[in-house]
Amino acid sequence: MTTATAKPATGPAGYDRPGFGRVMLAEWTKIRTVRSTLWSLILLIVLDIGFTALFVGLTMAQWDKTDPGDRARIAADPVSFILGSGFFLGQLTICVLGVLVIASEYSTGMIRASLLAVPRRLPMLWAKALVFALVVLVLGVAVSFVSFFVGAAIIGDRMEVSLGDEGVLRAVIGGGLYLAMLGLFALAIGAIVRHTAGGITGVIGFVLVLAPLAALLPGSIGEHVHAYLPSEAGTLIAKAHQGQDDLLTPWQGYGVFALWTFALLALAAFLLNRRDA
Numbered sequence: 001m002t003t004a005t006a007k008p009a010t011g012p013a014g015y016d017r018p019g020f021g022r023v024m025l026a027e028w029t030k031i032r033t034v035r036s037t038l039w040s041l042i043l044l045i046v047l048d049i050g051f052t053a054l055f056v057g058l059t060m061a062q063w064d065k066t067d068p069g070d071r072a073r074i075a076a077d078p079v080s081f082i083l084g085s086g087f088f089l090g091q092l093t094i095c096v097l098g099v100l101v102i103a104s105e106y107s108t109g110m111i112r113a114s115l116l117a118v119p120r121r122l123p124m125l126w127a128k129a130l131v132f133a134l135v136v137l138v139l140g141v142a143v144s145f146v147s148f149f150v151g152a153a154i155i156g157d158r159m160e161v162s163l164g165d166e167g168v169l170r171a172v173i174g175g176g177l178y179l180a181m182l183g184l185f186a187l188a189i190g191a192i193v194r195h196t197a198g199g200i201t202g203v204i205g206f207v208l209v210l211a212p213l214a215a216l217l218p219g220s221i222g223e224h225v226h227a228y229l230p231s232e233a234g235t236l237i238a239k240a241h242q243g244q245d246d247l248l249t250p251w252q253g254y255g256v257f258a259l260w261t262f263a264l265l266a267l268a269a270f271l272l273n274r275r276d277a
Contacts, residue, residue, distance in 0.1 A: 044093040055085035098187040099189065102187050144176050178257075
């Protein structure tokens with residue numbers, strides 16, 4: 001007679017924690033199956049490329065009537081002009097989507113299921129941030145290249161610009177890098193605020209409201225505050241050359257933006273461990 005050995009029931013101590021790869025796969029599944037992600041990314045493509053064609057086309061149509069100072073500024077860095085024409089409004093879709101990726105889980109209560117599946121909370125946050133940043137980076141670089149070629153074709157013979165020129169390739173790729181970092185910046189604020197409307201308001205305030213207010217500050221104080229704001233510093237990476245009035249080089253500006261973003265992500269991680277879901 002043989003005695004069957006009973007397998008002990010698995011409790012919390014025997015819980016098989018998912019590896020980071022499985023957590024990333026879960027976050028990829030969540031991001032790609034939510035309708036807001038698809039529509040936001042489609043809107044990014046439409047706004048970025050559409051407004052690039054619109055603004056560059058209107059400027060070139062009025063080129064002979066344009067103020068000589070403005071023409072000189074555009075001619076000094078046509079890549080910045082081309083990419084900036086589409087990024088001004090297109091970046092707002094990434095601001096909104098970055099907040100939605102994390103804040104919507106709090107509003108729907110899905111965050112409890114996510115943290116139940118991944119009891120160690122930080123891997124969930126890092127996986128979500130990494131997957132989202134990669135998605136935005138790939139699409140952002142693609143959109144940046146398309147916008148560049150569209151704008152360069154519209155400019156035509158008025159200004160010669162090609163990917164082989166100094167700083168141009170870096171600036172075009174930098175457009176995607178900027179959007180990816182902006183997405184992480186928005187996600188961090190969404191994780192801190194944990195409220196969709198509040199998070200979106202906060203991100204848009206950083207991106208569109210603080211810069212004009214900082215520019216009103218007198219003297220060098222206003223110049224330095226304005227230069228070191230996250231979006232103002234970050235957009236420098238999409239310039240082929242450092243402007244005369246720029247206090248930071250393109251990579252220095254992107255580094256400042258990265259420091260802002262990583263500081264907010266660190267705060268989000270701290271609060272995620274301290275607060276209830």
